[in-house]
Amino acid sequence: MTFKTLDDLESEQRVLVRLDLNSPVEDGAVQDNRRFDRHAETVRELAEGGHRVVLMAHQGRPGGDDFVSLEQHAGIVADHVGKDVKFVADTYGDEAIDAIESLDAGEILLLENTRMCDEELPEEDPEVKADTEFVQTLAPHFDAYVNDAYSAAHRSHASLVGFALELPAYAGRVMETEYEANSSIATREFDGQVTMVVGGTKATDVIDVMNNLGDKVDQFLLGGIAGELFLRAAGNDVGFDLEGMDFFDDQWEANRETIESLLDERGDQIKLAVDLAYEDENDERGEIAVANITEKDRPYLDVGSTTVDEYDPIIRDSEAVFVKGALGLFEDERFAVGTVGVLQAISETDCFSVVGGGDTSRAIEMYGMDEADFGHVSIAGGAYIRALTGAPLAGVEVLKQD
Ligand SMILES: Nc1ncnc2c1ncn2[C@@H]1O[C@H](COP(=O)(O)OP(=O)(O)OP(=O)(O)O)[C@@H](O)[C@H]1O
Numbered sequence: 001m002t003f004k005t006l007d008d009l010e011s012e013q014r015v016l017v018r019l020d021l022n023s024p025v026e027d028g029a030v031q032d033n034r035r036f037d038r039h040a041e042t043v044r045e046l047a048e049g050g051h052r053v054v055l056m057a058h059q060g061r062p063g064g065d066d067f068v069s070l071e072q073h074a075g076i077v078a079d080h081v082g083k084d085v086k087f088v089a090d091t092y093g094d095e096a097i098d099a100i101e102s103l104d105a106g107e108i109l110l111l112e113n114t115r116m117c118d119e120e121l122p123e124e125d126p127e128v129k130a131d132t133e134f135v136q137t138l139a140p141h142f143d144a145y146v147n148d149a150y151s152a153a154h155r156s157h158a159s160l161v162g163f164a165l166e167l168p169a170y171a172g173r174v175m176e177t178e179y180e181a182n183s184s185i186a187t188r189e190f191d192g193q194v195t196m197v198v199g200g201t202k203a204t205d206v207i208d209v210m211n212n213l214g215d216k217v218d219q220f221l222l223g224g225i226a227g228e229l230f231l232r233a234a235g236n237d238v239g240f241d242l243e244g245m246d247f248f249d250d251q252w253e254a255n256r257e258t259i260e261s262l263l264d265e266r267g268d269q270i271k272l273a274v275d276l277a278y279e280d281e282n283d284e285r286g287e288i289a290v291a292n293i294t295e296k297d298r299p300y301l302d303v304g305s306t307t308v309d310e311y312d313p314i315i316r317d318s319e320a321v322f323v324k325g326a327l328g329l330f331e332d333e334r335f336a337v338g339t340v341g342v343l344q345a346i347s348e349t350d351c352f353s354v355v356g357g358g359d360t361s362r363a364i365e366m367y368g369m370d371e372a373d374f375g376h377v378s379i380a381g382g383a384y385i386r387a388l389t390g391a392p393l394a395g396v397e398v399l400k401q402d
């Protein structure tokens, strides 16, 4: 490991901890999700270790409906940690400092949404962020800074890069496990076949992954909107926006040439769907072989069952499988066959596996699969795709400094 961890932390420290509790908010209610569960491990370990634990996190972006206070988050963290979590509606003003200073050993306090502090955003160099009033005011009240927010570490924001230059900095448990698993495709050698399942809505994610990992990955199994764009580049009559849709046209214009040349250069490694699923006139799932599609008359919402039958043995023969993006609109049960099929195959083998993408990993609990059957289920979205493609994460880089 290239950074210090909680194992290196001295005893009885005043610790400032950055978590990523950014969560869906429905009708003003913050939704519990696996980020709380994962970070609870770090928070519990610190509190039980007798440290004074002050937590920072963000929620939403200024102007958005989900840009809300962290008051509800405190209750959810408390439930997961199994200990009381105090909350103060202030980021670094007098109220926050008073609350920090009155904390006893083993107690936990959550500060207000870091993005309510003007200096948190925008993205700037770590040195600039370290120099902000926010960082300069808070840092002297602490002995150590712990960053556990791997999933936000691609942002060069004050709470993610500034404190690491002012305080001894450590990686939390989530930071450690996410970093190790998500970087493994770029850093580890596998004996057998390495397979990558790529889908979702963003063609550029798939293109970046192929460009960066083409020499590490034996087979790319495609699906989702991105997969349809590759099918279209291969000469099939799919991947068109019908009235009211805006998935394909812009992405096609922007990426057509790149996709065509990837198919030219890496065609042997790229497996495309041989059949697709759609909603039929009775609102049921219908399937059609790609070779039989002659008209652009309907949206396709999943890969078909023959495709799953072809992908399944490839996964079962693999030494390592990485997943980025869903193979279909899995939130609708009728179109979950592709995504659930590949996840099921992964869960039934003992290959090394990493499943990522904020949306895709939700399919695991939604369809009753057990997270323990996967090597690692990432809680990161943007940070995951960057890690896969070997791009540095600002919040990780500063932890690597002495
Ligand atoms: N054919 C399709 N039609 C419509 N939606 C699709 C289709 N295939 C996949 N999706 C949608 O793609 C979404 C996942 O795509 P996304 O690119 O966001 O991937 P992710 O990696 O899970 O998430 P993120 O990048 O947000 O962390 C799913 O919610 C799924 O409903």
Ligand SMILES: O=C(O)[C@H](O)COP(=O)(O)O
Pocket (backbone or CB within 6 Å): 020, 022, 060, 061, 151, 152, 155, 380, 381, 382
């Ligand atoms: O939820 C996330 O992916 C991270 O918290 C980053 O959030 P952001 O995209 O609003 O910076």
